[in-house]
Amino acid sequence: MMKVSQLSVVLEHHQILHDISLDIRQSSFTCIVGKNGSGKSTLLKAMNQYLSYTGTIMLESKDITQISKEERARMMCYLPQQRSIPDMNVEQLISHGRYPHLGFSKTLQPQDIKLIQQAAKKAEVENLLHRNLTSLSGGERQRAYIAMMIAQDTDYILLDEPTTFLDVEYQLDIMDLLHKLNRQGKTIIMVAHDLPQAFSYASDIVLMDQGRIISHSKPDELIQTDEIYHCFGVHVRLSQNPNDLYRYTFER
């Protein structure tokens, strides 16, 4: 379980997050939604210890600031939204996922190589292993990064808008892959910009506005309230059409 208590973040004299408290259930698929600038990505960065903050974040009953960086990386992985594209092939990228598990010499052992191959298989990038990341499509590259996270073998997987800029087909691929990982017991914490997608895949929805949490509930509970309408100006409905892409639709 991840427990966030009274978390506040100030960046360049602006308070971005205000006293946020949040419990993330083990093996949940939690989507964090909210308008642009609501502090979703900042919350994820703080969880990953990339920003300084006040308050506490407990991971498996341990204060996250008290555990070493490598131990944290063995418990939790994170995929930021914006990344430079490094000049390396897919196999090299996936192998970096094993970095926190390697000893001082940072040399891959036979069991690491086996896990890298399994991760490539799970993310369906086996045929791309020797391709350079710069030559891949957005969807293929995203799958390669998720293969790296699978190789990192952590219980908590944090992702910041992993389907942004992807075609619908690739979006579904990525979401199905994350859903599969969630069913295997991984806790997924994901910032999402696509509301129908988030509602359809998530077990828990965290709704944020102006650096505060407005609601933390299950999708079916949230659609009974007006909170989505107050935040986004749209109503959420369960889809009546079995051919719709997602279980939920949104109406003005």
Place this chain on the structure above:
Amino acid sequence: MLILLVLASISFGSSETSFQEVWDYIFHHTNATVGNILWYVRIPRTIATILCGSALAVAGLLFQSALNNALASAGTIGVNSGAGLFVVLGAILFPGVFVAKSIFAFAGSLLAAILIFFIARKNVSKSTIVMAGVAISSLLTAFSDTLITLYPDTVMDKSTFFIGGFAHVQSVSLPFIGFVVIVCLIASYVLATRMNVLMLGDEMANSLGLPVVRTRYMLIFIGAILAACSVSVGGILSFVGLLVPHMMRSLLGNDHRYLLPATLLVGAILVLGCDLLARLVFAPFEIPVGIFLSFLGSPFFLWLILSRCKRLQV
């Protein structure tokens, strides 16, 4: 190739000692004069060129990795300017003492690097360090130009140092410099996988458990020591730290576990080969290897970056 160049470097030179005489001395100790040339000139010079070539090339690779900037070098982070200022200072305080020049160059390079750490320590992003380097370079150059204006006699020390060369290598300092360079090269290799992780960007590297800021500090610190060692022996040799890592990246890719040893080896080959040519082309006169490196390095580097831009359609 390195072995062949080493053999050539101790066999040929500007003095009228024939190849046969050198090998007769090595196997039969026939001629004491030849022995003196070998022990006091050619062997120290060969060792110095190997040390400086490998140290400068690896220093360039470390700076580029730490700053994630392909154009980073000892010049960019102010190491060369620091060395230059201290050489002028050494020439003013201890005129005519050659060893003082080496010691002052070493101290100046290190001090420049420490100054950058001090300035950039609060927000040590890659652009912060590069900007701090540019600022410090300008400041140190202004100081050394002021000193040259006040003490015009020192201009020769500064210009010979900035051209770079191995004509006056002091064998007495080589064991210490050699030891420091070898320790730094081993430390660099230990950091090779961490340099690979750094390529993923700060956020991803942090999420993989890499202490990003500390790793960047370590790379710059080791790079500064390597550059300082080279500068104190051979003056400022341009292009080695820039050219060799680029060349090796084009051939081997970006995996630092292979890139680092290859850069080390080719850096040594390049400087040793250029020094040999610098000694032989206009023999019995020799031109400083720094000039030779610039003549050879500039067009090659231009070709390299232009072909790379064409390939990437940038």
